[in-house]
Amino acid sequence: MAEEYTLTRAKKFAAYSLGSRMYTCHEIEDKLRRKGYSQEVAEQVIEEFCRLGYLNDKTYAELYITDAVNIGYKGMYRIKQELSLKGIARSIIDRAAEETEVDVYAKLCEYAQSHFADTEISDWKELEKIKAKLARRGYSPQDIRNCFDDLEIRVKE
Numbered sequence: 356m357a358e359e360y361t362l363t364r365a366k367k368f369a370a371y372s373l374g375s376r377m378y379t380c381h382e383i384e385d386k387l388r389r390k391g392y393s394q395e396v397a398e399q400v401i402e403e404f405c406r407l408g409y410l411n412d413k414t415y416a417e418l419y420i421t422d423a424v425n426i427g428y429k430g431m432y433r434i435k436q437e438l439s440l441k442g443i444a445r446s447i448i449d450r451a452a453e454e455t456e457v458d459v460y461a462k463l464c465e466y467a468q469s470h471f472a473d474t475e476i477s478d479w480k481e482l483e484k485i486k487a488k489l490a491r492r493g494y495s496p497q498d499i500r501n502c503f504d505d506l507e508i509r510v511k512e
Contacts (some may be wrong), residue, residue: 365392376485377418381442388419412443416451425455428466431459433493464502468500476510492502 368390369383378386380401388398388428404410416438423429423437438448467489474484484506489499503509 361392362396362399363500364376365390366394366403367390369400369404373404377415378410379412379441379443380405383410384442388446412445413451416443416448417455419457420451421457424459424462428462428492428494430463430489430493430496430498433492435492436493459494460498460502463489463498464506467499467502467508468506471508474508476508479510482508483508499503 360372369387372378372383372386383404384397384401387400392400401410403503419438420431420434423434423501429437435445435448435452438451459476471485474485476485486496486499490496
């Protein structure tokens with residue numbers, strides 16, 4: 356009886372949490388464990404919520420990728436790392452990245468155009484700092500080079 360009551364309370368807590376934003380299975384499990392529920396109860400809640408469609412790591416990853424690229428101007432390296440830290444399996448992340456129709460290169464060029472195209476770059480050190488900033492955002496070095504070539508962002512002589 357008490358175990359059934361505990362499971363019901365855990366489900367209510369998880370549902371309440373999901374009412375404010377999406378979470379991964381791992382994040383909900385962590386929230387339940389921090390709240391004091393047992394591993395067994397947390398796993399039961401996760402299993403039921405996944406079966407009902409309330410939790411879906413693949414959908415979460417697809418939406419996260421879309422928002423991170425379009426709103427956050429992040430590159431795929433950083434996005435994949437962030438999703439991995441949220442407890443999503445690498446295979447799910449890779450599949451979601453393939454199936455998501457976002458143009459990361461176009462967003463990189465849009466970001467570079469708005470932030471660096473009018474900047475007077477006086478030496479190579481400054482150019483490398485800008486490239487490093489973009490690399491920290493998760494863009495590949497090859498994409499950064501190609502974008503800078505396309506936009507003609509280079510050291511002014």
